[in-house]
Amino acid sequence: MKYAFQEVVDEVSKLKDLDEAIALAAEREKEARTFYMEKAATTDSIQLKDLYKYLADEEAKHLHYLEEYRDTKKLPEIEIQIPSGQSFTPEFEETETGYGHMELGAIGIVIAAMRHERKSEYFYMELAKLSEDETRKKFFEMLAGYESIHYDLLDSYLESITDFRMQT
Template structure:
């Protein structure tokens, strides 16, 4: 097994799990807006999976990571721009997602992924793989932030409701 193969395969599995989670939760929400948001996030996680797979395949062939323009071509703010374009923040605020537990699970998953990539980056001695993991950590931090802010907003609303609804 090559040095970074196992950690990249693990990262790929995390992205698949994230995609599955968001697809599953899309089926549990009532609002079409919220459903679209979770389906979009499932697609984003699959984009991450495919990105990792592409680089793992190259690594398995060459035993090195190469800067071939693919990092430079990827916009580090892709999720934020996508969120802005699709008005993700407004969609969350306007949605009828009654269960704040889903939001909490989503932000915790994204935080775990961010922390995993941060740790992998710190432990990598190859500068290209370090850059790869730093970029993925940044992407996951953006996801985490969106869910955490909405979770906090929903919790504040919930905690200020009169007892008994």
């Protein structure tokens, strides 16, 4: 993780101003949303589909927050919604041997998504550190917190897969 963190520190240090930082952050949020929507469209797993759609919606919210902050320089009104009745816990198909089944590709996608969320968290924390304005600092810390929550969500999904395999 040190490499990913250093990469982000170097990138943030090259930004000229707040507008450039927000433009880069907005581009990343768009890319992440596209990534999650593409994965939701191609998976057969209901849980993964729900997870990817949830994360795509979250990335769209982040983009909206960035645009609102860019335009007003005020903290946006935040809408926090916990998905009700939604379970991202994987369900495994029984095979002849009784072991669960999940495609390696799906796990790789979850790991890639985790890496993106962690790097985004680092990115926003670095922007917060460089912010002299308290409102701006809180804004970037808030976005970093959301990215951390997304990482934890993906991590718990991955952990549930690992726990299942360790119990078999």
